Amino acid sequence: MKAIQFHEAGGPGVLRYEEVPVPEIGPGEVLVRVRAAGINPPDWYLREGMKVMPAEMRPELEFPVIPGTDMSGVVEAVAPDVSRFAVGDEVFGMLRFPGFDGRTYAEYVAAPASDLAHKPAGLDHVRAAAAPMSVLTAWQYLIDLGHDVPSPFTGRVHRPVPITPGMSVLVNGAAGGVGHFAVQLAKWKGARVVAVASGRHEQFLRKLGADEVIDYTTTRAADVVRDVDLVIDAVGGREGARLLAVLKPGGTMLPVFFAEFDEEETARSGITVSNIQVRSSGRQLAEISPLFEDGRLHVGVDSVFPLSDAAGAHERAARGHIQGKIVLTVGG
Incomplete structure (x- = not known):
């Protein structure tokens, strides 16, 4: 395969873009x-x-x-213990x-069945492949963490704040992958x-339901x-x-990327800062899928590249100002 x-x-x-063997599946996996x-x-x-991580980590x-974690495709073979x-x-x-063994930039992948869900019929493969990491990050931060593993960044288990009608939520980087979900x-x-984003994303964010859009530029x-x-x-x-200033006393800050905050400043205002490491979950994707099916969740796609031009896709990512996700198409 390629x-x-x-x-x-x-x-x-x-x-x-190289020729490699098609992977073999083991127990609990599907091809x-x-x-x-x-x-x-x-x-x-x-x-x-991994230069973004501290050397010791x-x-x-x-x-x-072979890089990549997110994919959409068709099951070709199933291990005997997968039902x-x-x-x-x-x-x-x-x-x-x-982990770093997703290996999805390929024509075939051996996938743990526990990491998979049936693709929502309302999404084509491009949009389905664009969704998993970003929507699971937003879901595990905001709705249901789904596990009790402490964050490697804080040593604490995140507890999502129940979002109820009338609450106010600010999303910084709202047009990107995690942000738009x-x-x-x-x-x-x-x-x-x-929603905080570049002004050129305002129409996109309004369609997704943002009540107010702030152009950070x-x-x-x-x-x-x-x-x-x-x-x-x-x-x-x-x-x-700086965004701590927008929170009311007792509010919550959820940084998607590792960040350090002044503990005295947050303590004075009773602000909770909580962080997660997103984890694979086919179960949660199955729970989220009906929201895609009935149109309550939409997937923004910034651009699409063939697998052979993964370098071009990474160059696009490096330019930033992404609206939704970048996707590689594989095969026909």
């Missing part, structure tokens, strides 16, 4: 013919050698590496995360949603917003600390 591999860490140019693979930040972090990489799926089923999922899930639960959210119940920050960096 797959994308890299033999050393580096820029997009290290990604090679999936991949139709599309979603691109996520961990893919380029991996390609770069970086995994040892064994080259060559939930059959040959011919259309499935989607985020494979083996947290966070907007929709908060709106589904009845919140008033303030002209206005700082911390200058114009106050008394928000919950912030989900999908951007990180120094702006994250």
Whole structure:
């Protein structure tokens, strides 16, 4: 089969389109013919050698590496102990995360059945492949963590804050992968949603249900917003600390990327800062699927590249200002 591999860490140019063996499946696995693979930040972090992580937390990489965690495709074979799926089923999922052995940038992948769900009939393979990591991150932050594993960044187990009608939620980085799902899930639960993004994304975010859109290129959210119940920050960096000012006393800050906050400042306001490491869950994807089916959740697709041009897709990601997700198409 064809797959994308890299033999050393580096820029997009290290990604090679090569011939590799079709994987064999083991107990609890199915073989999936991949139709599309979603691109996520961990893919380029991996390609770069995980430089974003503290040195003591970086995994040892064994080259060559096939990157990717998200995919949508068709089941080609099933291990004897798997009963939930059959040959011919259309499935989607985020494979083996947290971890770096998803190997979805390929024509075939051996997938743990527990990481898969039946693909929503209302989504084509491109949109289904775009969804898993981003929608699971938003779901595990906002709706249901689904496990009791402490965050590696805080050592604490995250407890989602119940979103009730009338609550106010600010989403920073609202047009991106996690952000555009966070907007929709908060709106589904009845919140008033303030979306922070570039002004060119306003129409997109309004269609997703945002009540207010702040163009960060002209206005700082911390200058114009106050008394928000919950912030989900999908951007990180120094702006994250500034967003503490928009929270009401007792509010909650949810940084998607590792961030440090002044503990004295948060304690004075009774603000809770909580963080997760998203984890694979076919069960949760199955719970989320009806929201795709009935149109309450939509998948934004920024751009689509063939598998052979994974380098071009990573170059697009590096330019930023992404609206939704970038996806690789595989096969016909």
